[in-house]
Amino acid sequence: MDLSGKVAIITGSGRGLGLAYGKELARNGAAVVINDIDRASADGAVAEIVAAGGRAVAVVTPVGTSEAAGELVATAVETFGRLDVLVTNAGILRDKVVWKMTDEDFDAVIDVHLRGTFTCVREAVLRFREQGGGGRIICIGSPAGQRGNFGQTNYSAAKAGIVGMVRTWAMELQRAGITVNAVCPVAATAMTETIPFLAPHIESMKRGEPLPAIIRRDVGMGTPEDAAGVIAFLASDAAADITGQALSIGGDRLALWSHPQLTATDFHDGGWSAEDIAACWGQTFAGSIESVGEEFPEEVMPK
Template identity: 40%
Template sequence: MGLLDGKVAIITGAGGGLGRAHALLLAKEGASVVVNDLGGDRAGGGKGSAMADQVVDEIKAAGGQAVANYDSVTTVEGGQNILKTALDAFGKVDILINNAGILRDKTHAKMDEADWDLVIAVHLKGTFCVTRPVFTHMRERGEGGVIVNTSSTSGLLGNFGQTNYGAAKAGVMGFTRCLALEGKKYGIRAWGLAPMAVTRMTEDLPGMGGEDMKATMDPAKVSPTVLYMVSSLSKDKTGVCLYAGPGKVRELRMVWSEGVAKADAGLITAEDIAAAEDKIFLPEPKGTIFS
């Protein structure tokens, strides 16, 4: 008995890296999987069918069920077609994992419009384009569902050289919090995921290179967190972002401090703020690039 017997899952960007690892684990746990991947390069150029096909073959070779889809998540038509692939092959969708992603890292001063637009298009608009038809399907079907949106510590905590990516990933988490509220009455849960793994996206980043790091930061170590999120193990939890990295899982959220308040919505002056800094400012979380 698998944790996901009889379930149908769509995983975007599942032709490699984290998406592939999620697809293999969910299929092993009994889910029928739509392996979506545009098959392009890390910066969002090109396309091809080989990446998605290879993961479908791997799943089938292990005795699982999977079908490929090669649409880009960046268009409304692409999102609709990803849902259609699932409905044609398996008749329904229970689980969506928005995972597709690209990187175009540059300091802000050097970032041009194309670097901004494409990163926002894949991560943020892509999350909208696929979620909308799937959410609508789940709502109409009336049997709930789970949607996992891949965010990042870069969005929630910040990272050098990633104003485009960080903006998109913080947007993904804002989207998730709002979607969780809207999904509640339909039993549709929404999670954020902030993963950490060596993949083609991260293998040449500082500190991530080498065979040792590949083993330590294997994407397969993140996927059990996704399994927890999309299975009945997480019961009715929704609207939460979990960080999942090698040997560590923790909640990651935007928070507000105790702050300073004045009765009757009284005016808080600049001097009041300066005098109450210890109540207003939170310490930077340990282990971030600011601490």
């Protein structure tokens, strides 16, 4: 995955998954713009990449506004001369059940995840089109956006919206040679420590103990570094023909999410009344109802 001469922006990359992405892109030759809201984290990430022989610069700003997106792209161009890859990773959590979630809880998550992705992608696309030669956009989604998750109305909505935007952008940008894909990682980070059945395994990892195979394979969760290879792959020439897709990665598992498809269809001349629907529902549609939430092996669930 030779990324020599490429320049990448990774939002939310001072620690966790974002830092793992930045280090992997730099290891493969890309110059990287590290972004975080915490100066110490951003500077520490840059120092780590530079110490390993890479090139990096920090931009300390919260994503969401057009001004922040403009600063990120301008820094990439002014420091390294161009922009080739954007990874939109920045995110926050404000988990609550819907009847306790405030407007502020909802807006904060939507602003960082959904609006932050939109504004950064828009700014990067303007640069890509000005440069010519295409580009790579990698938006970070989540299984919560694909399946839903208890207590995460705001986060699930934002992540589902990101994948929806990815599909649209893939169509809009194809002629310009710009690929757009989503990655839905599962890794041991501060954000997954809030999931009760994963917390003990994350604590074990902190003590240097390996994750059991059932977690790495069946749950598909591992370290942030386990999720970084797919970012370098999608940024590379090897992925030039891949666009509009949602990939899942974690631990030992790599998977491809399907797009929503019609699962059952029937027709009724003259349209459907409520009575018509009730009469056919059991035979035609009931067997095709899909579950919600992620389904995990019983062995890892709390007793």
